[in-house]
Amino acid sequence: MQLNHLNLCVENVHEARDFFRDLFGFQLADQKGDAIVVMNDGHGFTLVLSNPLLFGGVIPEYPKDFHIGFYVETPEEVDQHCDRLEAAGIPMEKKPKKIRGGYTLYFRALGGIMFEITCLAKINLGEK
Structure with a gap:
């Protein structure tokens, strides 16, 4: 089975659409105004971005440790993403670092x- x-x-589905498109390479598959955006990653994963406020709901308060993770092949790619995020004005509390191998x-x-x-x-991360 695969997620x-x-x-x-x-x-804001427009902000989220641009974020995933510009910083993570997702492609827009469909959009329904301000309510729903459907995107794919080109590898079989579909991401739906929805604004529950438009359907009488509320924006959830995600738990502190809830997160969305992306795996990349090299430490250099992590650093490149860090640079792109900084250039896009995304604030970061800490730089990338060695964690759990x-x-x-x-x-x-x-x-x-x-x-x-x-x-x-499993490579030598040097002074990182």
């Missing part, structure tokens, strides 16, 4: 949702 679909509730960047965006970018390759 291939996730609905993420956000207040990998090289990881954590940051918050889209109303405080935590994101992780990790390289799990």
Whole structure:
């Protein structure tokens, strides 16, 4: 079995669409105004971004440790993502660092949702 679909509730689907498109390479598959955006990653995963406020709901307060993770192949890719995020004005509390045998960047965006970018390759991370 493979996880291939996730609905993420956000207040601004346009901001979230641009975030996932510009910073993570997701492609727009469909959009219904301010309510729903459907995107795919080109590898069989579909991300739905929805604004529950438009359906009488509320934006959930995600738990502190809830996060969305991306794996990359090399530590250099983690650093490149860090540079792109900084250039896009995404604030980061800490730079990437070695954590649990990998090289990881954590940051918050889209109303405080935590994101992780990790390289799990068993390589020499040097002074990182």
